[in-house]
Amino acid sequence: MGEGSTRFKRSLLEFWRTFRANKLGLLGAFLVMTTVIAAILAPALTPYQPTDIMRDAAGHPLTFASPAVHGPLGTDDAGRDVWTELIYGARISLTVGFLAGFIAMVVGSLFGITAGYYGGGIDNALMRTTDVLLVIPDLPLILVLVATLRQMQLHVSPLVVLIFVIGLLYWTSTARLIRSQVLTIKERQFVARARAIGAGDNYIIRKHILPQIMPLIVANTVLIISTAILVESGLAFLGLGDPTQPSWGTILNFAFDRNAITNGAWWFYLPPGLAIVWVSLGCVLLGNVLEEMLNPRLTGHHLEGGEKMVAVQKQDREHERASA
């Protein structure tokens, strides 16, 4: 059992204790969990299907009906129930977000570990790559890539294209983070000891380094997922999603293109965006708290304090004078 993995188990317990005490982290976890549960339990939360058309007493489609007329969130331009679209849309948005985030994590970790562990030329080359990726503006690149891929007629769902493109472009922050962690761990004693007894690189990475950086990878992935969800919603809004499997971004694309604004149908364009904020915020809070717990910071600076420093002192004096 590598020393790396025992440390891991010990820190896991400590971690849980600290996490419970942090309210923002709990809020984040709550936001994420509720969305995931809602997505999984979708059929239980609504009697309709996303494609069902609501009809009025005369059988005509109930288009742009406000929540007062048809609860809880009214209907869209074709008469479909917005609440249903929202819940089922969660499945798409979350799936794309998680999968893209997962790919970004894998690629980023691979790059980061390789660069950090082997150093030298490999490190340089990999870091230059991340620098280049960071400089090129992301949206134009994604749009152009997606356009190209779709034209290649690969017969895959547009969602798959999105997942891969997002995953393959947003791994840079993970790579940098992992790399600097690996650099620190590499210098620690147990790595030198393992090498001394003849352990190979793969073994060292697997048994000693990986367990140590796992928590950080997890924390970072949560943050990446929030970015992935945001990016996906934007791309879907621009029309690059799958209209047959609408994510929240696609719903907003429908809303915008089909004049929800001019029709004042706030129940159509407000909820999907709120849902995106809900989940993104949750992931960010969760991810930030997780990362913070692994990278504690200092408090206080020189311009704080001042008069307060001798507050007690002064009060004592006044007491003395008063009783004299």
Added chain:
Amino acid sequence: MSEPLLSIRRLTAEFTLQQRGAPDRVARALEDVSFDMLPGQTVGLVGESGCGKTTTLLAAMRLLPANGRITSGEVRYKGKDLLTLSEREMREYRWKEMSIVFQGAMNALNPVMKVGDQIAEAITLHHLMDRQQVEARVIELLELVGIPRSRRDQYPHQYSGGMRQRAMIAMALACKPSLLFADEPTTALDVMIQAQVLELLRHIQQTLGLAIVLVTHDLGVVAEVCDSVVVMYGGKVAECGTADQIYNHAQHPYTQRLLASFPDLERPGMQLASIPGTPPRLTELPSGCRFSPRCDVKLDLCMEVDPPAVKLEEGHVAACHLRRGKEARSA
């Protein structure tokens, strides 16, 4: 007997340490710290890391960080208790009456501002003279500490470590203070440069009649420059007296061990004695005398009751139960 320039009486201060997921801890950084100094005198403030030497200086100038508080005591400068002043009033004392030179000086100077400009700022801040005079004074100060005027417009990273320290001293003298606090001015420097800086301090002490409080853990430095010595341990004053009293008739066991652990050039073959154990954590202080866990001549009383400071002879004070018998009878 002239009036003391600086009189610190029973100064007590604490730091509040915040921790995630745990209640705040309080570090009792200073407790009943007292000592006097006369104008033009040089006092050495010695002790191990974390004993409260720097905290004493910062407290005296009221520069403690946000989580620090002075809870009781007096800091009388020329008779006036600085702790009763408002922040605005205190600012009038800073740099004009007393200034401070920090350890390392690496980051103590603003890296994106020219050294000359930083010195000039100290002067113009207190409206001491008009513009042309300021520039002349800056050059004068630089030359006083041995920095050529050609370096006036350079940045701190272009100076060597020793030069930076000297620049800081020059800046500290800008407003002609009566008291200079020097926090480990030689610690981060190599021996040759150390000697230069010490020589400089001696020089300004003599020519400017400046009173200096020199904080250091190096007894050798203290022996060279200081008139009197204050030995601190665990936030309290263990012993204080004139240089002669401390070096030749030290009474507190800690002082004695400290002296014994320093190599003496005149006895090169002597075995160095180190003090076993480590200084106490200021958040978890032992009951009784703070040095008792490491003291080899302790009594049972030492572990229960914190010894008060007792006057042994004129100017010589020690806080140790063992020496109480030698208390000087007050006349």
Added chain:
Amino acid sequence: MSRRDYLLRKLGFSLMTVVIVLVINFVLFRILPGDPVRAVIGRNVRISPEVQQALRVQFGLDKPVFPDQFLDTVGQWARGNLGISWSLRRPVKDILLAKLVNTVILIGLGQIFAIVLGVVLGLLAGWKRKSAVDVSALTFSLIAWAVPTFWLGIILLAAGSSWLGLPTGGIVSPANVSKPLYAVLPDLGRHLILPTLTLTILYLGEYMLIMRSSILEVLGEDYILTAKAKGMSQWQVLMRHGLKNAMLPIVTLIALNLGFTVSGAIYIETVFSYDGLGKLFQDALTKQDYPLLQGAFLLLAVSVILANMSADVLYTYLDPRVKAN
């Protein structure tokens, strides 16, 4: 390393990135369907196979793709020949240049407001930690990060047009479309309010956060304590020593943000039907007008790279430490 070496290194990096962009631009658009000949002469023009072959030779399409065709194409680009737009039937270059100004105005205004407000608020937040300003600034930044760009635009558009009577889209009212911009400034101004506001709100958060953490870091440095020891008031220390040092990361941030600003522009211009490069890009995408898309991508990418490099150069002049090792 000396400043000169540092700058040379940055220049080299930027050039390399530009080359990569050129390659991407070239390769991607070769994969896209549509005969390259068509890309030049337009989609709907009928030509016989013989003429087509002659054109192929003329355009050098019978030569090997790398390096010959690649270098030829790059040469064309360098001379400003970006092809002809399929949907608009005009040279791509002319179209791009016409729309460039509009986007620069939008992005410029949004960034300036965001920077000014962000710096001021970040400064206050960092200086007065844990005060009401700090907490609300942090909360705002957090939420702003999680809000999708286009959605904020939609909400502001809906609210602004129905409650404040602001225009629902476009860069100027239909009546003023053919007039030069400088002649219809008030109209332009009214149309700019909502999109600029959206951009400002979105970018404000980041500048505020960076300024806040930058100021916190700076205020923890020893030279701040020295300044206070000299007898400066809190405000003086902040302004004379804190500010300059804390502003340095902002310069870097502005450079980093340029890429994201372009992305934001695409969303905002789409939502507000603002006639700039962003909307152009989106339209070209929808209409599958590849010459236009390719040209726009090239312009956007190269501009961002150059702007990044300029920011790096500027930074070396601001931070004297860059000269030394």
